[in-house]
Amino acid sequence: MSEAESGARPMHDVVVVGGGAVGLLLACLLARRGLDAVVLERRHAPDPAATPSRAIGIHPPGLRALAAAGIGDEVRRRAVVIRDGRVTCDGRTLGRLKFPRSGLVHSLPQLEVEALLEERIDGARTVSIRRGVEVTGVTDRGTHLVVHAVDGESKVDLPARYAVGADGVRSGIRSLIGADWKPRRGRASYVMCDTRDDTGAPETALLHFEPAGVVESFPLPGGRRRWVARVRREPTELDAAAIATVVESRTGSSFDTDAATTPTAFVAAQHVAHPMASGRVVLVGDAAHEISPIGGQGMNLGWSDAVHLDRELAGALAAAAPIDVFAAYDRSRRAAALRATRQAAFNMRMGAPATGLRLRTRNAAVRVLGLPGLRGFLGRAFTMQWL
Known part of the structure; x- marks a missing residue:
């Protein structure tokens, strides 16, 4: 019997798939609103060896997003300007x-930012992180979703009103919703x-x-x-x-x-997903767009996605909005991603x-x-x- 069938798990407001910089920031924003959310991360622990390949540049919009998540002051203290x-x-x-x-641009390795965001979630009442969990499917029940996953040797079903794919460039959630991955x-x-x-x-x-x-x-x-x-x-x-x-x-x-x-x-x-949302499932960050990492553009764009999506989710949950609530998000964030790819392509030229x-x-x-x-x-x- 699955967790959902046994009643061991309540209905989540949001399941966030992916515990990187964007997924963690979105979880912090949802926690600030008191929403029930869980972050599912395939990795058992952060990988310090990945530090050299991660972003470091935090632009003003990104810093504002981190401030909204409650870690802006600590990021400023640790970063170099x-x-x-x-x-x-x-x-x-x-x-x-x-x-x-x-x-001003602030420089702080992504792994340190993720650690600060995770600390913030650890102190949250309504949001948690589950590591070592790999999502295998999503079923739409009409009034809600069931996110299917494997946790070690156990299969788990997590019911939720909405699901967010924040699982990176090789996003499994993007594949599950059948989005095109269009090269730019x-x-x-x-x-x-x-x-x-x-x-x-x-x-x-x-x-x-x-x-x-x-x-x-x-x-x-x-x-x-x-x-x-x-x-x-x-x-x-x-x-x-x-x-x-x-x-x-x-x-x-x-x-x-x-x-x-x-x-x-x-x-x-560079790639942009089309669409970035389908029904009750929506993409953010690298799952929605791959942008040249030079200058930290991809990470900051992902944080901006999270800020926009936080508002959309809050409105949808408060108003019992229809499942196509993400149509405006899809249009606006795809437009932002296309602007970013054009700027990045110019930089590369x-x-x-x-x-x-x-x-x-x-x-x-x-x-x-x-x-x-x-x-x-x-x-x-x-x-x-x-x-």
């Missing part, structure tokens, strides 16, 4: 960008590692738009810095020394390989290898964007104020 950016090519400065106080323009390969910050610019994002491809570096807490380099293909021997060689050959800068984390190679690809006329044209464009009259627009775009 990125106050400005500098773009160079062949050692010459092409442009500078200084962020206003209201538009923008795809590139990168290598990355974190090390001690020896740049002398502890609050500056450094963007090297070099002929062989962009090299970016961003401050991290604790006097460290993340280095990211675009590559044509992943090096055969991927270690910190290989990344340091790429960085030095393009920029003339070097970093301490002995202080570096295990390097990561990844492909930045700007950072692509370039020579000759193309290189000169790109550098001229960067200089124009860095002019005083356009810096405000560029700053708003870079910090995702359009969210």
Whole structure:
């Protein structure tokens, strides 16, 4: 007999599938409203080894979302502030960008943010996290859903008014609702590692738009810095020394390989789900859209999804709304995702290898964007104020 049939489990307001940064933030928002929610996470525990491959940039809209979840002050305390950016090519400065106080970017590894969100949920009365639980199906009963899952050796059925797929790029929930995973323009390969910050610019994002491809570096807490380099293909021997060689050959800068984390190679690809909702099931974060992770765009967009969805869920539950309540969410968040993919595709084109006329044209464009009259627009775009 399942949990639902035995009466061991009450009807949940919301089942959130996926306990990453977006799913946990949504759970915190639901807890603030006193709604009954459970987060189902396939992993038994967070994986510290995944830290180098996770996002670090928290833009102003993302920080507002974290504040609404109750951890904004602690994030500010732990994070390092990125106050400005500098773009160079062949050692010459092409442009500078200084962020206003209201538009500062904060840098804090995603795993630390997730830990803060989970601590917040641990103190909640109406929301819980169940780890080691893998969702296998969802059945629509008309008035509610039943989420089918496996917990260890046991099968469990969890009844809920609504279900949210926050289970990442390889979302099983997206597959269950039959959503298309439509590719968008923008795809590139990168290598990355974190090390001690020896740049002398502890609050500056450094963007090297070099002929062989962009090299970016961003401050991290604790006097460290993340280095990211675009590559044509992943090096055969991927270690910190290989990344340091790429960085030095393009920029003339070097970093301490002995202080570096295990390097990561990844492909930045872009997709948008259509639809993002079906009946009582809705997608958020990477389950709904894959955005280039450069600059933390995907994570911040996912948090914005969660803020919008929190309001939609609260309204639906209070008014006993029909099951197509997510139609407006679907339209608005897909539009936001498409804007993000266009911006990310532009960023990737700007950072692509370039020579000759193309290189000169790109550098001229960067200089124009860095002019005083356009810096405000560029700053708003870079910090995702359009969210």
